[in-house]
Amino acid sequence: MTLKQNNFENIMKGRHSIRRYQPNYKIPRDELNKIIEDAATAPSAANLQPWRVVVVESKEGKEKLRPLVMFNTQQNDTSSAMLLIFADTKYYENADYIYNTAVEQGKMPPEVRDNQLATIKSYYPALSKEKENDGIRLDSGFFTMQLMLTARAYGYDTNPMAGFEADQLAAAFDLEPERYKPVVVLSIGKADEKGYDSVRLSPEQITFWR
Numbered sequence: 424m425t426l427k428q429n430n431f432e433n434i435m436k437g438r439h440s441i442r443r444y445q446p447n448y449k450i451p452r453d454e455l456n457k458i459i460e461d462a463a464t465a466p467s468a469a470n471l472q473p474w475r476v477v478v479v480e481s482k483e484g485k486e487k488l489r490p491l492v493m494f495n496t497q498q499n500d501t502s503s504a505m506l507l508i509f510a511d512t513k514y515y516e517n518a519d520y521i522y523n524t525a526v527e528q529g530k531m532p533p534e535v536r537d538n539q540l541a542t543i544k545s546y547y548p549a550l551s552k553e554k555e556n557d558g559i560r561l562d563s564g565f566f567t568m569q570l571m572l573t574a575r576a577y578g579y580d581t582n583p584m585a586g587f588e589a590d591q592l593a594a595a596f597d598l599e600p601e602r603y604k605p606v607v608v609l610s611i612g613k614a615d616e617k618g619y620d621s622v623r624l625s626p627e628q629i630t631f632w633r
């Protein structure tokens with residue numbers, strides 16, 4: 424479980440969406456766990472970490488997912504796994520655990536925890552559904568981006584996909600649809616194609632200096 428490369432420029436600029444993978448290559452479970460662990464160093468609002476992952480790697484799981492990924496069946500059929508990234512709308516329920524653990528591990532003074540928890544418990548549950556959704560999807564996007572780059576460091580490639588049946592995904596994989604909101608589906612595996620360079624807007628086109 425060692426990194427295949429640790430060259431940031433290559434990891435970032437060499438990332439291209441890969442849509443065909445070596446179909447018989449299975450990423451070992453402990454390695455995929457490590458990739459998820461590393462990706463979860465991503466930042467999130469109040470460190471509440473709303474991202475959740477369903478790893479679809481079994482034959483039955485892939486068959487269930489296939490009709491739900493629209494035009495993305497090749498990624499489903501050839502990838503080592505399909506990672507369904509959800510945002511958990513009950514994310515604030517982990518607040519006590521996260522902040523108490525931080526104190527136990529000497530990462531935070533108790534009075535900071537007490538202040539932060541008081542704010543979290545009054546602020547987050549009172550958010551409108553729309554604001555809550557925006558926030559947890561943003562956090563989950565940071566996690567997903569880190570996962571894509573981490574995957575490359577371990578020698579794998581990915582393709583983020585919004586082309587899936589969002590209204591069916593949670594229930595199909597035994598999650599409560601009211602609670603778990605799908606964010607993106609990510610294929611991951613050993614590339615069997617090079618991917619292609621794609622155009623990016625220039626800094627001048629995307630930046631306002633004031």
Ligand SMILES: Cc1cc2nc3c(=O)[nH]c(=O)nc-3n(C[C@H](O)[C@H](O)[C@H](O)COP(=O)(O)O)c2cc1C
Binds near residue numbers: 438441495585
């Ligand atoms: C939110 C999101 C949704 C996407 N949905 C799909 C998809 O459904 N199918 C697909 O083949 N690629 C999908 N892509 C990949 C984009 O087409 C790709 O990232 C973009 O063209 C830039 O290419 P690159 O990833 O190789 O740099 C998606 C990317 C993002 C970020």
